Amino acid sequence: MSGNTGNSSRPDYQYIGKPVPRHDAWDKVFGTTKYAEDFSMPGQLHGKVLRAKFPAANIVSIDTSEAEKNPGVKAIMTAKDVPNNETVTRFGQTRAVGGFEGLYRVLAYKKIRYKGEGVAIIAAETPEIAEEAAGLVRVEYEPLAGVFDPIEAMKPGAYQVGESESNVICSYKVRKGDVKEGFAGSDVIVENTFRVPHVEHAFIEPESGIAWVDENGVINIRVCTQVIEHFRGIADVLGVPHNQVRVIAPMLGGGFGSKEDITVETYLALLAGKTGKPVKMTYSREESIIVTSKRHPYRMTYKAGVTREGRLQALEVKLVSDAGGHIYLSPWVLLYSTVMATGPYNIPNVKVDAHTVLTNNTFSSANRGFGGPQVCFAYESMMDELANNLGLSPLDLRKRNYLHKGDALSNGRILDYGVETEQTAVRALEALGGPSKPSSAYEKVGRGFASGMLSYGRIMYLHDTSRSYVSVELDGSVVIKCGVQDLGGGQASSLASITAEILGVPMEDIKVYFGDTAFTPLAGTTTATRQMFMSGNATLKAAKAVRENLKKKVAEMLEANPEDLEFKNKKIHVKGDPDNAVTLREAVGACASDGVPVYDVAQFNAPFADTIDFETGQGQVWPDFTFGSIAAEVEVDIETGKVNVLKLVSCFDVGQAINSLSAEGQLEGGAVYGLGYGLMEEVILDKGITMTPSFSEYLIPTAMDVPQIKTIMVESGDGAGPFGAKGIGEPSCVPTAPAVANAVCDAIGARIYDLPLTPEKILKALGKLEP
């Protein structure tokens, strides 16, 4: 279900904003799309990772001799066999920035930092032989105490996870005004501590890939990744020039941030390089849950002061996130949380102190929302509690404090694009309709909502760029080549929508080649909700350049002014005179014979900025933000604590929907991703051991757990993307968990400060179960 509102002055688009079936949907519904694991090669070997049995241990010795006796085993590699097993990264994939360094190891060396860390890799003729060989590698461990709680890990004298002197990876601050004064001027002060758990991405396609060495000696890797540009890092590990490694990303079966870090690809490159044969590897679901990245658990202390009239005066926040055994993207995730800790509110006095800390838990890294959902749960729970204390409605309190266009974030960043948070909240609440009646005497119905914000586009001091190629063939069909990775969100298809609009050709006449470092212009990562903004703009620029060339040629042919030409239905005609036209095919033919280029490679540069002031957090971090609200109605069984979600409405300012079907799909999928976070998802770790290693223990919502979601798209037309679009992939999931938490609180009259809201926690909050 959906509805939207347009900007009244919105141009009359042919394709943009229309509910067009995606160009990749037919292949998927017929089962012809080939994902990473669907690709095999003659003579391929099968890879397997031998993984550490302990979360914290010293490796005393590794003996591979027994395992090597099986003639079916073609290679066994440990850390000492990897040309460059250690990489030290100064953060920033394209630009070295930041005051800290990350140490990465391909395979564990001397010290195990989390359970399941790779110790050895094996290539064998069959998966069974590879597995058997893994069992025959003798690893002697000396188990160590380890540390599993980030608060403990920060204390002096704590067990050291790595080799450095502190488990604290990095800290960020925001300083604005004076919080002491702010609290002194407040009538009501509320302070709470919130906790959120490890979360699994739970894409349905496990990590998989195949690598081979081609006739030119280039190592090719076809892998489900969000970042084909890891080819550089892989080349560094192998000790070969960057131009000797090629990464291809087929259609992905979901990513959600966990395929942003390297998974199987370096292992595959090493094994293929060593054996000279194709090597294929797929993680089991258990492996995927136990060893790959998780969403960061946080402990968040929030203290907020507000006047009797409901004006926020001060906010003091302390954040500690659990990075797990290796650094990965923890500093970046923390930066997002730090700067967005205030939410979409105008607060004069702000103090944020944030730390991310190593432990011997599974490592944490990117997960849809990238530090945004955690703090949103805290600030939106706080807003409801403040409203309750003031006797104001949650909406009234928020209305008095929402940021608007032209306002500054707590770090001084001026919001110079559309900020329609208030409208999204009002409309989401309206769309809930009349209240539902409880289905029984022991059930209570409650409603709540939450507003949230998230940036789109990468951090500005990383100096992000993207490239795209557009050309028209002699028959009038269109080719796009762009190095995007398509995770399933329609990243490739949206480029076709943009080009269709500019060149006036239907989607089915456009072919998008994507995700190949050798043949598609590099477009950067499919992360940070950046592809629509970055590669959308690059593609728009390329398509416009092609159109300009065509215009000049057609103007000659039709003896018209180039500015008067319109591109529609594979024809170019003079405005107001549709019969005065040539077909696109004729126009391309004319260009070809006269040597006029009908292709263009365009680069789009995001706005660049310098690093922030690390003492105050002041500066520019992102190009723009997406704002939205989610409203929920729930029914809570007050005797068992079970929550039934009756209604869920998502309303976001999407700027401009490029494909309204896809945009709605993102809003719906994001809402449910957040619903799982709110109600049932938690990777339970017991001293570094994952207790929920399968989908029967790690629960995500089924179709029966989800109501029909109502989506409302506000189209302000005021975003940094093509046609005024904003990014929505990640922002869409941010406010659900606090919306549900606020609804539960409304129903039962008690607040819960820890996610997920399990039946047990609800009974405890109701005082029906001893804490």
Added chain:
Amino acid sequence: MGNTEYIKPKNLNDLLNNKKETEGRGAVIAGGTNLIPQMQEKIKSPEFLIDVCDLQELSQIKEENGMISIGAGTTIADIASSDIINVKSPILASAARQLGNPLVRNRATIGGNLADASPAADTAPPLLALEAFLFLESEGGGQREVPLEQFFTGPNQTVMKANEVMTRICFSEPEHPLNGGYIKLGLRKAMAISVVSVAVMLDVEEGICRKARIALGSVAPKPVRAYGVEKNLEGKELNRDVIEASANKVTKDISPISDIRASAKYRQHTSSVLLKRAILEARDRGKK
């Protein structure tokens, strides 16, 4: 899985012979929904797989002389949609409809659900409340009848001997089949392992409880009967106070543990809550 052999008996006699010949090294596979993952994870490595999934003899639901008989190889989906089961034992139909998900229900069998002997086996509480018994047969040893309650000995443990095969599950047709209640509490609405499940069958005459049969899942090392509650209800008028007081006594009949799904305390608490509701449901449905 290395050298596992596959045997597909054509009839029950063959099956009994196969079971005897393989001398405890063979596993009967029907739906495979428990066994296949256990084999993949190498928790079980049977030398022989004896496949009964197409044995018609084992997959019939019959009603004869006041007895309901369900072949051990009957799928959960067939039980959920069976007219006999829906009319004569709605609580079992209800449990079958809530087991796993439709894909699993199309493969999983009632015999497999019981033989796996999980404390959370969904069909066990209603069958215990129906006082079901099952038939175990072996070549040379004939057939023995075991009350379901005595069948389970602990988590994944039963009295079934290595050469035995479960053939049927039977129970007397309840006099008042509608006087039943079944409630499953899981952490999501489908594909959920129960946190607590309760099943109730009552005989009520003029408001007085003549007989109560109550069982619970996931609250002890095996599915259990709640004798204390039953005794408390019998002979009494089924008013709210009696029901509540009796349901609260269930904590003495159960011994739940804490696991990733819930704490022991939560299970204790919700066991009495669900029991109260199931008893009310059983009482009120029968009133008509």
Added chain:
Amino acid sequence: MKKYPMHINLNGEWVEMEADAGETLLQTLRNKLDAVEVKNGCGKGDCGACTVILNGNPVNACLTLALQADGKEVVTIKGIGSVQNPHPIQKSFVEKGAIQCGFCTAGHVLSAKVLLDKNPEPTRDDITEAISGNLCRCTGYTKIVEAIEDSVLEAQSGRE
């Protein structure tokens, strides 16, 4: 390792192969019959990505021994429609935008097909129950349910 000869009717055509005792139908379909449209999501029956229709009923191919399908009819997503002749549910999934990454799509379509074959007028609850063994992480299920509802309406208007 002992191999057993077997044959299945895969999408209307009888095919012969050999299988090990412990081999799952999923392994056979993907590794021996190149039916890679059947996806491997968890291998334990917890996600439904490997759904196939076995003798008329949707099942997890990972929870079925290959040999248990001997002599039976196995239908994958490729067996219910094609570019030339798409199944109404397939058409509806595309037009309603019910497909994002597509990894779970086949399972949902096949579960829905069997539902509609058996129950031409399902309620929303019937639909969500029928696909409750098929996890989707992208769509939030809303458009999947709408697509199934839509194909029901289309079938009804076709009958009238």
